[in-house]
Amino acid sequence: MTTSHHLNGDSMPAITTLDELYAYLDSAMQLEHATIPPYLTALYSIRPGTNSDAYHVLRVTVVEEMLHLTLVANLLNAVGGTPDLTVAGFVPDYPAYLPDGERDFQVSCARFSRESLGTFLEIERPRQAPDEQSRLIDRGPARRGRLGSAPGNNQLQYYSIGEFYQEISRGLHYLHDLLGDALFCGDPTRQVGSEYFYSGGGAIVPVSDLRSAEAAIDLICEQGEGFGGGIFDSEGELAHYYRFQQLVLGRYYQERDSRDHPSGPHIEVDWDAAYPIKQNAHLADYPADSEVAAAAIAFNTSYAGFLDLLTRAYGGRPELLLDAVTEMFRLRDQMTRLIHNPIPGLDGVNAAPTFEVSVHLAGVAS
């Protein structure tokens, strides 16, 4: 979907102050990040030497989610906010709950399987609320791990990720009408540009005005769901939803294909060639003092350090993103080591990274 003003533009947007805009953008960063652990877990659960097509599709998608995270950081920095990936609760306690229209659904850190691909399709599914009233849905009592909800009211969740960004876009327009270009008062040296973010699944957009802000939001939404209802984004790249769908349908899309009907080469997917990892693993699932527990703690410590590194990069030192790349490969090696290891005492269930970072953050934040 696109972010042009739609529905009745006269209604009051949910974002009418800068603080509300910051809260929405903080929440957007959390949302973009929240898809990364499930995608990475599925990706690295694939057994070495198998499923090269699926591996590639997942890898490209997760790289684009990192682009989205950086685009939101640029947006937040442009309007004078401060991206912070180290705040308590930034990483959800999985399963997380994402919106999918009338209902929300559970997103888990799980092995590569038909079921996890089904969840990924739901994450990326294009959905537009049928009317203005349905854009915010009352999901009942607040719960941990609910994403895409209205900041300050965890009970109200947007109809879809697209609608959530639509609200941010409305807020940007509203505040721009109010404040003029003074809205974009952020320090331009905090913007991440292509010199520090490249080969990252699309061009990074430095944000300095309303137009570039819109371009950043459009890129995020189109890469997930496609442009204007099509299967490709405006850069001609297949949207995430349709990339994942290829694996389920067993065929690649090619030019001129219509949605749900890929007619390209066949894809072989070996659904069994993935390690049988513990779904939504927690440190408590591992015997205390076991080597696996130590490896899981080591990963969490590295991951907390990585989020801290990103926070510093987005906080005015974009050159640190070059170090972050090296760090990512280290995280990959730590993840695969866990995934390849059975949990002692549990026959046939392997370990997985737990992404429980808040406990360890204090020790590594600089």
Added chain:
Amino acid sequence: MTSRRDLFIDLSVELTGYSRVQLLGTGMSERYLQALDEVLPDGMVDEFLATSAALPTMTIDAILRSETWGPVTRNIMILWYCGRWTALPDSWRAVHGTRPADSNHVISADSYQAGLQWVAAGAHPAGARQQGFGAWTVAPEEAAS
């Protein structure tokens, strides 16, 4: 009952000096066990695993001196460290026969990268594994710890 793979890992811990988690973490244990199965006559791998499990630890010297088990043991070490199979000596083949898989070869691209030689040397697998620009200035995980 201990599974074949567990017996193989127990033995490999003794032979390599690396921990279970480290060895399983390479993702290569099943493939290496398969490499043994492809070369040794039927039943011989299980016999070897049973023999080694029955021995008290620190008797590796005895295994290495054995005409039957010595060459196989050395090959297992090379598997873990280099990710490659080395053809067994003619004297061994004369007694136990030859299988087509018993040739000098790298098991797979993954096994090359998973070799413990890189860990032991404190190096990244040369020319193989993505690590990011400038990563050569950063010590690998295992070397740093």
